[in-house]
Structures are given as C-alpha cells and as structure tokens.
Amino acid sequence: MHPAHIDALARDLATASLTGEGIRALVGADAEAALGRAVAAPARRAALRSPGARSTLLRALVLGDPVPTDELTDALPSLGLDGAVALGLIALAGDTARPLVAIRPHAYRDALGEGEWWIASDLDELAGIAPLRSDHVLGVGGAARTLASLLPPTDAPVDVALDLGTGCGVIALHLRRFADRVIATDVSERALGFAELNARLNGVDGIETRLGSLFEPVAGERFDLIASNPPFVITPREPGVPAFEYRDGGRTGDALMAEVVAGLADHVTAAGEARLLGNWESVGGAEGLDRAGAWAGDGLDVWAIERESLDPVRYAELWLRDGGTLPRDDDFPRLAGAWLDDFEARGVTAIGMGWIAARPAAGRAPLRRLERVSQAVALEHAGAHLRAALDDAAWLATVDDDALRETVLVASPDVTEARHQLPGAGGPNVIELRQGGGLGRSLSVDTALAALVGASDGDLPIGTLLAAIAGLLEVDEPVLAADVLPRVRELVQTGFLRHLP
Ligand SMILES: C[S@@+](CC[C@H](N)C(=O)[O-])C[C@H]1O[C@@H](n2cnc3c(N)ncnc32)[C@H](O)[C@@H]1O
Missing domain, CATH: 3.40.50.150 (Vaccinia Virus protein VP39)
Structure with a gap:
C-alpha cells in the first residue's frame, strides 16, 4: 500500500469528477448505461470529443484505453505519472500510458442513505480483455x-x-x-x-x-x-x-x-x-x-x-x-x-x-x-x-392457532388487490393480492381471505374477523378457521400481513 499515493489519486478522481454523474454529463445517459452492459464504444466516442481530465481518466481507468502520457499527467496533478506507476495503475511505453487496472464509480443506496465509491479491480470485458x-x-x-x-x-x-x-x-x-x-x-x-x-x-x-x-x-x-x-x-x-x-x-x-x-x-x-x-x-x-x-x-x-x-x-x-x-x-x-x-x-x-x-x-x-x-x-x-x-x-413459531386468533394484524401498505371477472359475470372469478415490496409476490385468494386481509386494519383480532366473515359467507366458523389460519400464517411470513408489536 502507498497511502499517500492513494490519497492523491482520490483527490485527482474527485477534482475530475470521475463520478457516475460526471460520466453521464460527459458521455450522455445512453452511453453511460451501455458501460453497464460492457459496451465501451459509445462512451469512448463521446469522451474523445470532449478532451480534458475527466475524459482522459474515463478512457484510461473506466475503459482501459491507452492514453498519451502528457494527457494523463494533466489529469493526475496530485498523483503524477510516477505515482500512478508506483501504485500499479499504469505501465509506460514511450509517450503512452497503458492502464493495468480499472477504477470505476459504484453508486449504492441502502437503509442508511446513498453514496458512491470508486472501485478498483482488474481490467475486464469492458476493456476488451478476453479470456x-x-x-x-x-x-x-x-x-x-x-x-x-x-x-x-x-x-x-x-x-x-x-x-x-x-x-x-x-x-x-x-x-x-x-x-x-x-x-x-x-x-x-x-x-x-x-x-x-x-x-x-x-x-x-x-x-x-x-x-x-x-x-x-x-x-x-x-x-x-x-x-x-x-x-x-x-x-x-x-x-x-x-x-x-x-x-x-x-x-x-x-x-x-x-x-x-x-x-x-x-x-x-x-x-x-x-x-x-x-x-x-x-x-x-x-x-x-x-x-x-x-x-x-x-x-x-x-x-x-x-x-x-x-x-x-x-x-x-x-x-x-x-x-x-x-x-x-x-x-x-x-x-x-x-x-x-x-x-x-x-x-x-x-x-x-x-x-x-x-x-x-x-x-x-x-x-x-x-x-x-x-x-x-x-x-x-x-x-x-x-x-x-x-x-x-x-x-x-411461538404462536398457536388460539393465540393467532387473539392477534391483531394489519395489511402491509404495499399490498393491493386486483379482481378479474369474465365480461358480464356477477362477481370476480379471480381475486389477486399483490405486494409492491417484499419479494414482489402475487397470489390468488378466495373471497374469505380477501375479506380478512381487507378488514385487517390493525383494529380487530383475527378471531373476531373470522367470526364476522363466517357469518357473512354463511359457513361454519371452525371450518373456515381451519382453512384460513394456515394461509394467514403464510401471509404473515411473506409480508402481506404484519402483526403489531
Ligand atoms: C465471486 S468472487 C466475489 C468477490 C466480491 N466479494 C464480490 O461480491 O464481487 C469470489 C471471491 O472468493 C475468493 N475465493 C476463491 N476461493 C476461496 C476460498 N477457498 N476461500 C476464500 N475465498 C476464496 C476469490 O478469490 C474471489 O475473490
């Protein structure tokens, strides 16, 4: 490791704005998206039309193209060519610097926020390396x-x-x-x-x-x-x-x-x-x-x-x-x-x-x-x-069916219901629940389960809802419960229903 060289490189990459946004501004969104598919030509074409530090660093470090040493010297004012050689970023051949590694911005978003890192790795398909x-x-x-x-x-x-x-x-x-x-x-x-x-x-x-x-x-x-x-x-x-x-x-x-x-x-x-x-x-x-x-x-x-x-x-x-x-x-x-x-x-x-x-x-x-x-x-x-x-x-695993009946559940806010019916039919042939989050599941449910999910607004326990639905559908409550409760468990497990703490 050469910490001082790496810090100098970070300064140069930042100064040139070799970021996702900087690359998009330089080559356009379509050419930038093509990089993600290992297609380099559109970005190369655009970068060559707009010379400057960002263009040089994009061609050398993102695409792996050889670049003139004087251009790279200008693009790496803190690190310099010697520093780039010492770090193993390039090899020099006369007036040309040949990249030995790739450095590309990687944008991320997680529960704590979003950001971007530069990630160095070996040159690959985007740089035309095969095998x-x-x-x-x-x-x-x-x-x-x-x-x-x-x-x-x-x-x-x-x-x-x-x-x-x-x-x-x-x-x-x-x-x-x-x-x-x-x-x-x-x-x-x-x-x-x-x-x-x-x-x-x-x-x-x-x-x-x-x-x-x-x-x-x-x-x-x-x-x-x-x-x-x-x-x-x-x-x-x-x-x-x-x-x-x-x-x-x-x-x-x-x-x-x-x-x-x-x-x-x-x-x-x-x-x-x-x-x-x-x-x-x-x-x-x-x-x-x-x-x-x-x-x-x-x-x-x-x-x-x-x-x-x-x-x-x-x-x-x-x-x-x-x-x-x-x-x-x-x-x-x-x-x-x-x-x-x-x-x-x-x-x-x-x-x-x-x-x-x-x-x-x-x-x-x-x-x-x-x-x-x-x-x-x-x-x-x-x-x-x-x-x-x-x-x-x-x-x-800790809740038996009696305890489940006492539980108040709430339908997740990302759950929607779609009803499909044949033209002219009096009621739906298929009722589908879909989740926007989770694992993006959709599942067909019957009227009883759709009613139970619809009524699960965090107010009444499952047992009370089951009794009311059994009355409406004119079916025995124990029979309905035996059919529905295992599916309620699955809806909790898959994130359609949530239990309140
Ligand atoms: C698929 S890559 C994953 C690299 C990186 N974590 C990522 O997600 O892009 C697998 C990595 O495991 C390493 N590896 C191979 N055999 C290993 C082993 N027996 N023990 C630990 N790492 C190993 C490889 O060198 C390689 O860096």
Whole structure:
C-alpha cells in the first residue's frame, strides 16, 4: 500500500469528477448505461470529443484505453505519472500510458442513505480483455449488487462483520456501513491488495483483510453479520479446463457451497445473521434446494431462495461464455463436453442459483423455508424483507392457532388487490393480492381471505374477523378457521400481513 499515493489519486478522481454523474454529463445517459452492459464504444466516442481530465481518466481507468502520457499527467496533478506507476495503475511505453487496472464509480443506496465509491479491480470485458486471467479480481457485478441489497438494515451498527471471499472488497465496504469492524478474507493476495486500495481510496477505515481459505482465517471467531458471494461456480476438475479464482473454489460440484453454509453455525453470533449467494445441484433424485437447506445443520434458521434453475447444458454454456469461450470458438465443444461429462458422472440433472439467509434458531425447531422465486424482485426492499421474514418466522413459531386468533394484524401498505371477472359475470372469478415490496409476490385468494386481509386494519383480532366473515359467507366458523389460519400464517411470513408489536 502507498497511502499517500492513494490519497492523491482520490483527490485527482474527485477534482475530475470521475463520478457516475460526471460520466453521464460527459458521455450522455445512453452511453453511460451501455458501460453497464460492457459496451465501451459509445462512451469512448463521446469522451474523445470532449478532451480534458475527466475524459482522459474515463478512457484510461473506466475503459482501459491507452492514453498519451502528457494527457494523463494533466489529469493526475496530485498523483503524477510516477505515482500512478508506483501504485500499479499504469505501465509506460514511450509517450503512452497503458492502464493495468480499472477504477470505476459504484453508486449504492441502502437503509442508511446513498453514496458512491470508486472501485478498483482488474481490467475486464469492458476493456476488451478476453479470456480473463486465472487470478482475475472482479469489479462490481450484478452478483455483488444483489448480495449488497440482501444485507439486513441495522438501526445501530453491529460490532463485527465478515466478508468471506472479498475480491475487490465492495461487499466489505457495504458491510462497514452496518458494522464497526469488518474482516475481509480471500485466498487471493491480489484481491486483498485491491480491497485495501479500495478502502483507502474511499476513506473507509475499520476493514481488516486476512489471507486464507473459507473460515480458516477466522477460526474461533464469531460475527454479527456474515456476507459472502463465494466462488460457487461448478467446474469440472479435469486437466485443460480453465479455472478462474474469482468464481471457482477448486472443489467438486457444489462442495464449496456446502462447506461455506455448514461453517456458518460456528461463526455467527447468537443474534447474528448471514446472507450468501450460491449454486446447488439436483443430484441423484435429491432436489438442489432441499440439499442447500440441509447444509446448515440443525442450529440455524435457513431461508433458501432459488431464483433460477438451469439444466446442465445451459449451465455449462453460461459459465463458458462468462470465461470468454463462445459456442463459435474451437474450444467450446471440448469444454462443454467436460462440463457435461462431470454432471453426467455425478448424476446432476439441474443447477439452482439463488440466495441463502440464515441465523441461529435460538433453541427452537429451526426454520427451513425453501422456495423458488422467479418473479422480478425490487432489490431495494430485499434486505429489509428477509430480516422481517426471519423475525416473523420466529414469531409464528411461538404462536398457536388460539393465540393467532387473539392477534391483531394489519395489511402491509404495499399490498393491493386486483379482481378479474369474465365480461358480464356477477362477481370476480379471480381475486389477486399483490405486494409492491417484499419479494414482489402475487397470489390468488378466495373471497374469505380477501375479506380478512381487507378488514385487517390493525383494529380487530383475527378471531373476531373470522367470526364476522363466517357469518357473512354463511359457513361454519371452525371450518373456515381451519382453512384460513394456515394461509394467514403464510401471509404473515411473506409480508402481506404484519402483526403489531
Ligand atoms: C465471486 S468472487 C466475489 C468477490 C466480491 N466479494 C464480490 O461480491 O464481487 C469470489 C471471491 O472468493 C475468493 N475465493 C476463491 N476461493 C476461496 C476460498 N477457498 N476461500 C476464500 N475465498 C476464496 C476469490 O478469490 C474471489 O475473490
């Protein structure tokens, strides 16, 4: 680390306004949006038309383009060319500076507010690099954004958080907003170098990096918050199949995922929580989601959410493309064959991809909620929703049906009702409840449940509402209750109904 150089770099980036807003102002919103799709040409074209420090830094550090040294000297008045070389940002070749790393603004919004960081990482597809180096350090991608959005919001910072497999350290930066201290681990020394650079570049203290595999660097330690976007990609362990450190943990199948989830119980505090991304295999007749739910053991509540399931062919294609091998490439048939051989040999029929939220079950029977959620989810609500849903699961476990009848519930403010009926029909054929937040669920309900949700305004207990609805519908109350109460529980669990504290 060269702290003085990093501070000088931060000053230069700020002076040039190499921010999301600054880039939009320079190249236009469409070209800026294209950067997110790894399309550089429109931004390059616009930047070349508006020379200046921001244009030079955009081309060099965002796009990875070689730039004239005199331009870069002007764009880095505090750091200077020598400082940029010392930091490993560029290599000099005559009058040209060739970028060696990317530095890009990353905007975020969470429960505490919004902001932006500069994130340094290896040059990638946006800079025309393919295939990536085997020790490539990822920049901020969709997976990191998703994981960041799953973090539980906290009113007051917790003591200590763990980012397992930190890469460039972006999740550690997010965790630091919710924790006084963050331990960021990785097997890659290069990754830890980027994580340290990024913390300093953004003026964030309290992040300690540790080298080592999985939980080894934190043996015997517990954390109030654990987050990991682990190297979960399933890769055939066969000579000649490239492995990428950023996505491949070197185990067979989903064994690394299983190890990470199994390790949580020994490393989360009694009131702590964990959020992971992962992949799980359906193998030998056992559903991947069931296997993932069992990895944590008996002491943890686990909520595993499968967002997508791919067959082996599509899975192989996805990760071959990610590694820079396209179906038209000569090597594609051999590599795809290796992936399919591996899946076939182990009886894998599908690979699920999704999220895991876990926390100690505190002496109760642990929650095992395993579900497939394929609809679009507004990620800004996801972290708060997972936290609330785990709280609700714990509360529901303590409430029998008699107690539930005594409870006053209130419909969540984001819930709307849609009624569909055939033209000319006297009443609705379908009543649908939709939630704007949560996991963006919608579900069909019958008249009784729609009436109960509609009447749940925080005034009368469920038992009173059930009796009134039974009277209106002219059905036996106990029969109605037996039908409706389990569904009321599910509506609480999924955030359509809230219980008042
Ligand atoms: C998918 S990347 C995630 C990086 C970053 N946290 C993010 O979300 O963008 C996985 C990271 O795990 C690291 N890694 C690979 N094997 C590991 C292991 N056995 N133990 C800990 N980290 C590992 C890789 O070097 C890589 O930085």
